[in-house]
Amino acid sequence: MSAGTASRGRGRAVLGLVGRRLALAVPVFGLVSVGVFALGAISPFDPVYQYYGSRIFTADEADVARVRAELGLDDGLLAQFGRWAGGLLSGDLGTSRSLRQPVAQVLAERLPWTLLLVCAGLAVAVLLALVFGVWAAWRQGGWLDRVVTAVGHGLEGVPPFVLALGAIAVFALGLRWLPVAGLTDAGAAASPGQVARHLVLPALVLGVSQSPWLVLHVRQSLLTALAEDHVTGARARGLAEHVVVLRHALPTALLPFVTVLGARVPELVTGAVLVEEVFSWPGVAAAVVRAALAVDFPLLAALTLLATAAVLLGSLLADVATALLDPRVATDG
Amino acid sequence: MADPVPETTDTDNTDTDTDIGGGWHSAARRRAGTPRRAAAAAGRARLRGGVSLVLLGLLALVALLVPWLGDAAGQQVDYAAVLRPPSPAHPFGTDGSGHDLFVRASAGLRVSLLVATACALASTVLGAAVGALAGAVGGWLDRLLMRLVDTVNAVPHLLLGIVIVALFRGSLGAVVVSIAATHWTTVARIVRAEVLSLRSRPFLDAAISGGSSRARVLRRHLLPAVVPQAALSAVLLLPHAVWHETALSFLGLGLPPHLPSLGNILGESRRAVLLGAWWVVALPSALLVLATLATSGLAAGWRDRLVPRRRSELAL
Numbered sequence: 221m222s223a224g225t226a227s228r229g230r231g232r233a234v235l236g237l238v239g240r241r242l243a244l245a246v247p248v249f250g251l252v253s254v255g256v257f258a259l260g261a262i263s264p265f266d267p268v269y270q271y272y273g274s275r276i277f278t279a280d281e282a283d284v285a286r287v288r289a290e291l292g293l294d295d296g297l298l299a300q301f302g303r304w305a306g307g308l309l310s311g312d313l314g315t316s317r318s319l320r321q322p323v324a325q326v327l328a329e330r331l332p333w334t335l336l337l338v339c340a341g342l343a344v345a346v347l348l349a350l351v352f353g354v355w356a357a358w359r360q361g362g363w364l365d366r367v368v369t370a371v372g373h374g375l376e377g378v379p380p381f382v383l384a385l386g387a388i389a390v391f392a393l394g395l396r397w398l399p400v401a402g403l404t405d406a407g408a409a410a411s412p413g414q415v416a417r418h419l420v421l422p423a424l425v426l427g428v429s430q431s432p433w434l435v436l437h438v439r440q441s442l443l444t445a446l447a448e449d450h451v452t453g454a455r456a457r458g459l460a461e462h463v464v465v466l467r468h469a470l471p472t473a474l475l476p477f478v479t480v481l482g483a484r485v486p487e488l489v490t491g492a493v494l495v496e497e498v499f500s501w502p503g504v505a506a507a508v509v510r511a512a513l514a515v516d517f518p519l520l521a522a523l524t525l526l527a528t529a530a531v532l533l534g535s536l537l538a539d540v541a542t543a544l545l546d547p548r549v550a551t552d553g
Numbered sequence: 554m555a556d557p558v559p560e561t562t563d564t565d566n567t568d569t570d571t572d573i574g575g576g577w578h579s580a581a582r583r584r585a586g587t588p589r590r591a592a593a594a595a596g597r598a599r600l601r602g603g604v605s606l607v608l609l610g611l612l613a614l615v616a617l618l619v620p621w622l623g624d625a626a627g628q629q630v631d632y633a634a635v636l637r638p639p640s641p642a643h644p645f646g647t648d649g650s651g652h653d654l655f656v657r658a659s660a661g662l663r664v665s666l667l668v669a670t671a672c673a674l675a676s677t678v679l680g681a682a683v684g685a686l687a688g689a690v691g692g693w694l695d696r697l698l699m700r701l702v703d704t705v706n707a708v709p710h711l712l713l714g715i716v717i718v719a720l721f722r723g724s725l726g727a728v729v730v731s732i733a734a735t736h737w738t739t740v741a742r743i744v745r746a747e748v749l750s751l752r753s754r755p756f757l758d759a760a761i762s763g764g765s766s767r768a769r770v771l772r773r774h775l776l777p778a779v780v781p782q783a784a785l786s787a788v789l790l791l792p793h794a795v796w797h798e799t800a801l802s803f804l805g806l807g808l809p810p811h812l813p814s815l816g817n818i819l820g821e822s823r824r825a826v827l828l829g830a831w832w833v834v835a836l837p838s839a840l841l842v843l844a845t846l847a848t849s850g851l852a853a854g855w856r857d858r859l860v861p862r863r864r865s866e867l868a869l
Contacts, residue, residue: 251704254800256716332632377845379796381803381819382838389831400827486709490800497804498823508712509804510717519717527712 234543241536245529252528253308256521257301267291267516269316304521306321312520318514319507323522326507333403333550334503336415337422338492344427345434346481352431353438358465360443368439372432380429380491384498387425401500422499426491430484437480445473475546482538594656596867604853609847619659636830646832648818649825658837661815668728668814669794669848675733677787678796680740685779687741688748689771699706699745702738704837710735711800718806728807732797740786747779785852785859799841815841 232271265281268288269276276284288294292303313323375383392400398421399405404414445451446469454468489505496506504523511519571790631651645654687698705713717731751757751774760774801807802816810817815837822833 247700248707250699255704259720265720265722353738374842374846377792377842377849379800379803379841379845381800382834382841385819385823385826385834389826389834393827393829394831422679458675486706489709490711493715494803495799508715509806512715512804512806515719515722516623517720520719522710524712524716527709528707531707531709 230544230547234540235326237539237543239534240518241532241539245532248532249525249528252525253521254301254303254486256524257304257516260517260521261297261300263515267293267515267517270407271317308525314518316511318511318516318517318519323519327504327522327526330502330504330507333501334433334492334496334505337419337426337496337501337503338488340419340423341430341491341495342481344423345430348427348431349434349438349477353435354442354465354470356435357439357442357446365439368435372436374429378429380425380494381498383429384422384425384495387421388498391421401498403502418499420497422501425499426488426495428486429491429495433484433487434477434480438459438477441476442469442473445469448472475542478541478545481539482534482536482541485534486527488534489530534546567820570748598857600856601850602858603690604712605847605850605854608821608843609851612662612844612847615659615840616663619656636825636828636833638830638832645836646830648822648833649830650821652761654833654836657813657818658815658840661813661818661837662840664808664812664814665795665799665841666844668798669673671786672729672732672736672794672798673790675729675784676790677740678732678735680737680786681744681779681783683737684744685748685775686739686770688745688752689767695745698741702741705735705738711797714797715804715806716803718801722806725808726800728801731801732794736793736797737791740783740790743782743786744779747782748775751775751778781859785856788848788852788855791852792845795841795845795848815844 232413268291270283271280271287271291292300295303304314311324313327316322316323316326319326352368356365359365364493386398391397399418401418403418404410442465446465448469450471450472451464459468492503492505493508495501496503497509500506504526507519508523510516511523604869631647631653635647636649636653637643642651643655645658648651648657668794680839683698683702687695714731715733718727721727721730721793757770757774760770765773798807798814799816803820804812805820807816808814818837818840819834822837825833
């Protein structure tokens, strides 16, 4: 078989993998929607009270009944679920009760900022992981390795919000290098310079809070790779040390790293929720907290489904990347 | 134990590198990733376990004794000393409401540890029940339950937890349920795997051919055998539960304000931090980090001792 047909077969196999994963995602989405709706249904919270706020005490009963009927709260649970799920399928995500905006509009306004923050944070984490993971494995047992390992294990125990408060106290209030929170200075337009200055601290906090697992993973898998036969072979041929480590050991060590990255999407989402909340970053993750505090069911449900999609997408992308990078990997996951 | 390998072969002694020139290095130069001796690694692991145990003991002592000696809930306020930096009267300062931070943070530590323990136990019981059921019954029920595990894992845990506490607001029960409902999946996987491996053991065949009913086999033979694994998972879940509870409380979605957990205290202190009162977050953060590290260190030590060959599988 020539190389051309092999790679074409590979491409088809990867497409098959994508197709199977998408097919598997359908029941997961269905189950998550049913689960979230069921939680909303058994919740003691009554949306009418939210509609009225404190005016519920002075509203007359006929009005309340009319609003209940308008919001569709008098229908059976199945009818309510059918309406909500039907809306989701046709692209109508409902209206956020706390922000008084269509949910789709909330997502459109906030998602880009979250993507910006998460990508910047992920870039910081990957950079830290590659630099310190490789360095620590290279000089295993040396002072840098000990420091990196100790700091890594220590940081695993530091929640992102503690890190964020510490970073604000030191870099924003103590040293006054960077702004405390928000997307721009008060009243300023969202120019690239403004946003970049305000992005530095949240992205660093998010990246550093995600990095320990990645750093320790790169270090460990590079150490494993350094003990493998092909690395010994490279050494036996007298190749320079940096060639052995960076060209022969590192590529094999980084394959599982892609999978680990994909599997860390849930933690990334969690970290984004906490970091956006502390830094008043106007993204979707901060909207989760806002929706939760206001018991804004349509927004909360849409954001839960969005996060589920992100997790599934993360693991799919990781598997596709692994399958494309390593011809030994079978695509029948 | 005598080690036949001489000390010098694995040190990072780069001084012995002798460059002969022409790109050749002496054979004795240090190679990248020279493995550390196993004995040293084991010693370090033991040290970590011991340090964690001592640290956890100290934290438990602080959590148990201090609120009990001072005021039990850490609710006593001194309006004459609001937001004061550390001083002899208040060694860790006071917060914006005049609480002494040492008393308050210790009370918070107690609440956080108690809630985390309850959550870890609840998740373990739930997960062990699901895992044992899936492993013992097998077939379509096993597949269904494992799909359920995959689905729960597909939603970020904190987000699912936020949804649950948002819809059932402001009670201790909601927090415990939200953590138990999101963290049982790892335990279920571990217990299921254990049950599956037990199913092929001769003593089970013996029990079944001896005429034991399915319920009796499950109760007398399978469940006792998975207890060590389940207990270990409970301890491994502790740091996660601490983390989850403090995160929820920090966001204002967790415990009600009359139960000051470390998360509540940190959440309340955000405004004080912006006023430059760094000491308000210092002690609660330190206690939180130490508690997380001590519980996870202890869990890791126990795991290595109990099941050395399953390290990667049990890594939560």
